[in-house]
Amino acid sequence: MSVSKRQRARIIRGVQYGVLVVAVVVFALVADWHQLRMAFFDVGVVKALFPEIITTALVNTVLYTLLGFGFGLALGLVLALMRLSSVPPYRWIAITYIEFFRGIPCLLVFIALGFGVPLAFEVALDMNVTVMLSLGLVGAAYMAETIRAGIQAVPKGQTEAARSLGMSHGRAMVSIVIPQAFRIVLPPLTNELILLTKDSSLVYLLGLSLSQFELANFGRDALNEHKSLTPILIAGLLYLVITLPLGQLVRRLEARTAKAR
């Protein structure tokens, strides 16, 4: 008996569903649910985590991220403009900077600023300043390339129209080109914000006091205290509380840009 192509595809799909169902059932029967629940969702531990995991840890994660993002965005814009400058040395500086900071781990920058600078120059930077610089210096390298692409994506006719109205090059950039470029790069910049949110966990390297704990560090500390994976799960979920809406925002912005073109 011959089987048509379509029938064969249906049979294969059925087998795949079957395998999945069997795997789930076997796992549900074999797993020790009590121990899993105690490890990942121990209600007593959850209660002990709140409210500090929100009022201290989540707040600090957001604070560190915004410090790094703000500084990185400003520096990234400057670098993007230098990268597009008609003055060659500006371009060289920008390219060197971007290649360097894009190529090294953020972790290394944290170590350099947190320990290297205080040792070498005998000055201790404020914690928040160290975080801002470390996250921002690396973030700026990525954002500079994004912003540059955005500026170049604005049609040449826009600059020509602005210049033909008597605007200087700088005025045309500020009033006409950069506002349009930012609309174009808003989705990729939001992605960068999500990456920075996660990279902010690197502050643990600096050695934090209790009030400076952010989500990852708070979770690790609570893990030691309670001998439970629950704090890690909760910390992870709280990262998602920050990043999922941002991802949603990116999709919305992309849809809006697609409509406007």
Added chain:
Amino acid sequence: MTAETTAPGAAAVNAIEVRGLRKAFGDLEVLRGIDFSVARGEVVCVIGPSGSGKSTLLRCVNLLEEPSAGRVTVAGTEVTDPDVDIDRVRRRIGMVFQAFNLFPHLSALENLTIAQRRVLGRDRAEAERIARANLERVGLSDKEAAYPAQLSGGQQQRVAIARALSMEPELMLFDEPTSALDPELVGDVLAVMRGLAQDGMTMLVVTHEMSFAREVADRVVFMDGGVIVEEGTPEQVVGAPQHERTRTFLARVLDPAAAEVGEVAGGGAAGRRVDR
């Protein structure tokens, strides 16, 4: 029009004066020695096949293209002088582009006010008053809140004309203002331009609209291969062309059947819209 026109000899100063203009892009010489002028209040249409250098000539007048050689003087100011403040000169020259080039992130009204405020330093109230007057002039008073994407091509081009007018320029450059428009939208834009001409605006228009050139232009300039082949009144150039190249071009543009044949040589835009 007070201090300037009463200054000694000012009446003799042409709005545009072009001498020995050359422009090369790399090895490609687009303008090969252009001499011509536009008097105050004159409407001059530049016609010619694609690639003849018409648009480049126009763009050299406000220095969107840097001439390779020669001199361009606008209302007595030499724009090719290395010491000239070109931003200051450009304020006095309105320009309308083939692709409209409205600012898509600004509403129609903001498109008209931004340069008034940022370049001329007018306050918001005055800039908006002038902007509204110019939107009315192009028949789009009801569209001041609309963004460019919400407007038809013809409406966008009229807003672009109003934007240039809001700077109260002494002369206007039009670079194929109707070439990107659907045929049924061309009329509105030409009507606005006709009105401007009647109001005495100095206009230099690169166009393929022969009927417009014939009806509105004081003078028609035919360009081919980077030089001016002939110029004169519309009756002379369009009605009774002296040169073979002019005749060939006009035949292609004015006769639909020939336009089909001449599409490759004469350029797509020239043959696309035929208007008697």
